[in-house]
Amino acid sequence: MKNYSYIGISLVILIFGIIVIPEIIDRVNEREVVSSNRSDGQEERASAGIELDYIMVNGEKKKVPPFEFVDQHGDTISNKDYEGKVYIAEFFFSTCPTICPIMKDNLVQVQDVFAENDDFGIASFSIDPQHDTPQVLKDYAERTGITHDNWHLLTGEREEIYDLANAGFNIYAGEDEAAEGGFAHSGYFALVDREGFIRSRKDAYGNPIIYYRGSIPRKAVVEPGEEQPQIDILIADAKKLVNDK
Known part of the structure; x- marks a missing residue:
């Protein structure tokens, strides 16, 4: 048995x-x-039915203040050069050992999406202008694959750049001896429309996200509750502004 x-x-x-x-x-x-493949197709899904908000400060739409700096080619570039264009603004420095390489790789992918579009641009402001001369920035651009005609790496007076970051965009940037590389910055991207106003989509609670996370790789796979990549939604929102003429 x-x-x-x-x-x-x-x-x-x-x-x-x-x-x-x-x-x-x-x-x-x-x-x-x-x-x-969690992030595959996110750009397409993210663009459906989205309306972009203005960023309101004291009851007024937040607009990028006038600026004028020198780019990697030695040309003087101001906010007027971006008038009529949709552009992304960031603050970085060429020797950054932490988040900047991720941010730059993300922006190169964004650049490639708009490679043939003259109505799009990127403004990268160096927060270490003493080191980041036009020649240094030119070498950096060649090394990192920056090719778009409207992508300007900008350098100038340190206090003017910090004022533009902290007061103009409200994106923190400053010297910090405790930070790797000697400078601290937020890693956010700002999306600016053709008239110079900062724009963004709303979050799940109906509030503007204000800025887009630039320091998370575009196709990063993250766990629930962790910060999600936002490059696909940034591309979708930039396309929307470019196409809204």
Whole structure:
């Protein structure tokens, strides 16, 4: 009798293995595929039905104040050069060892989306202008794949750049001996419309997100509750502004 019992148990286990285990494996593989492609198509999904808000400060639309600096080609560039264009603004420094390489890689991908579009631009303001001369910035542009004609790496008087960051955009930037590289900055991107107003979409609670996270890789796979990549929604929102003429 015992032998028959063992045989019966063995048959049950065998049948279970044949029928159930492959299904479990398929489900696990399916989850892995979904997880690894979680951000695929985000740009397309993100663009549907989205309206972009103005950033309001004291009841007025937040507009980028006038600025004038020198770019990587030695040309003087001001806010007037961006009039009539949609552009992304960031604050960085060329020797940044932490978030800047991620930010730059993200922006190069954005640049490639708008490669043939003269109505789009990027303004990258150096927060270490003493080191980041036009020649240094030119070398940096060549090294990092910056090719768009309207992507200007800008340098000038330190206090003017810090004032533009902290008061003009409200994007923190400053010297910090405790920070790697000696400077601290937020890693955010600002989206600016053709008239110079800062724009953004709303969050899940109906409030403007104000700025877009630039320091998370575009296709990063993150866990629920962690900060999500926002480069695809930035591209979608920039396209919307470019197409709204």
